[in-house]
Amino acid sequence: MGLFGNYNDIGIDLGTATVLVYVRGKGIVLREPSVVAVDRLSGRMLAIGEEARIMLGRTPGNIVAVRPLREGVISNFHDTERMLRYFLRKVIGKRLFFKPRVVVCVPSGVTEVEKRSVIEATEEAGARHTCLIEEPIAAAIGAGIDxxxxxxxxxxxxxxxxxxxxxxxxxxxxxxxxxxxAGDTFDEYISRYIKKKYNMLIGERTAEEIKINIGSAFPRKEEAYMEVTGRNLISGLPKTITISSNETIEAMQEPLNxxxxxxxxxxxxxxxxxxxxxxxxxxxxxxxxxxxxxxxxxxxxxxxxxxxxxxxAVSCVAIGTGKALESIDVYSAGAVYDYRRGDYYNQGY
Known part of the structure; x- marks a missing residue:
């Protein structure tokens, strides 16, 4: 059956915002936000995925909801490992005897240390063997490009x-x-723009909603508007404003450039x-x-x-990872990297 010849084989798009899991022969079976909620005092994991995302910006002092991945790489190893373990168990159950083989996507510019960190976190979470594939290559495969x-x-x-x-x-x-x-940067620049222009502070989730609903990189035929509520920085009280799609173009100009x-x-x-x-x-x-x-x-x-x-477009990287997983010999030349061997996976492994 070869290295990746098992129904338990899994492809993971380990994204900063979302984790997608592809299981060989089944397709994408899990799509969850890469967010964890942790009790600061005990270190206990309280929620993972969508349950934790709802808590962002709304937790009491002893609970912190965070993204363990930042800018495409692991910023908190322990939380990433626990999050991956939870997602893998959710996908394959508790059959630890059948440890999955995994292909994980990484950004094209990651360092050797960051690659090793991804592999160690995945194997600590329960993977039997881990290989890496660069995101643009996985995205191209998933988009149907030969x-x-x-x-x-x-x-x-x-x-x-x-x-x-x-x-x-x-x-x-x-x-x-x-x-x-990328997407998180767009959110950050929208928040900054509103803070500077309207003296109003908005949360991470509100900035993301603005981007999704009326965010624009190019002028729309008909300008779109959205009501936004935040905290007035001068009075400290709630404040509601209406912002336009053209304002979001101005807000995101620098990251787009x-x-x-x-x-x-x-x-x-x-x-x-x-x-x-x-x-x-x-x-x-x-x-x-x-x-x-x-x-x-x-x-x-x-x-x-x-x-x-x-x-x-959102699923392309995960789909591409899955296709590379299912046709490992076809995509071995320069796509799937086996870190243990220090070389690209090939048929003679």
Whole structure:
């Protein structure tokens, strides 16, 4: 059956905002926010996933609701390991005799220490063997791009913590880059904008709701509005304002410009033959951040290359991880990395 020839094999999109779990032969079976709620005094885990997300910004002093992953990497090893253990048990039950083999997605720019941290957390959580796959490659596979073809395809994956971009040809990334600017950064800049312009403080969840409901990267045909309630920084009392979609463009201008600059840098370093392929095929956008209204139009206007959002953009990385898992020998050349061997997985393992 080979290294990954078991029905228990699992692919994990270990995202800053959401964890998606793909089980071989079943598809995506779990989609939960990567949030944990912990009792500060005892260290006991009180809630994980959606239950913990509801607590964000609403906990008493002895309970803290946090994201154990920040900017695409593990910021709290112990909480990440407990969260992964909970999700793995939820997926495969308590049959610890049948430990799963796991492929985990990581951003393209992670260090060796960060890779090791992901593998150790996954194996501490109950995995039998762990391999890694870079997010843009998994996203390309999940979006239905033939990554093994001798032609250039460019993928931009905007998640919660990182924006990963790569030019892919013959099964591997020719040029890739990763910046720690993504969905969470958009939320942060919306909060800052409202604080500066209206002297009002809003929570993390409220900023995310603004981004999802009226957030825009490009002017809308009809401007959208939303009522937002927060705390007045001068009086300390609740305050309600109405903000427009055009204000969100202004608020997110800086992080969007950083993403454009990084994309421009990747395109500048791309061999001319592959650049011609990209101009013909277009740039594929995946991840929750790519769903920001008008972002595809903004990128098309700035790069002069057609950009499009993949079908089911949020799940592309998890689906791609699962496909790589199910066809491990097909995607072994430059996609799935076995850290123990210090090399890409191959048929002769």
């Amino acid at each position: 990554i093994g073809a001798p032609q250039g395809n460019m993928v931009l994956d905007i998640g919660g913590g990182t924006a990963d971009m790569a030019v892919i040809s013959l099964g591997g990334a020719v040029i890739s880059d990763s910046i720690k600017i 950083r993403i454009m600059e990084t994309m421009h840098s990747v395109l500048e370093r791309t061999p001319p033959e592959l650049t011609a392929d990209i101009a013909e095929n277009g740039i594929c956008m995946t991840g929750g951040g790519s769903l920001l209204y008008g972002l595809d139009r903004l990128l098309t206007e700035r790069t002069k290359i057609p950009c499009y959002v993949a079908e089911d």
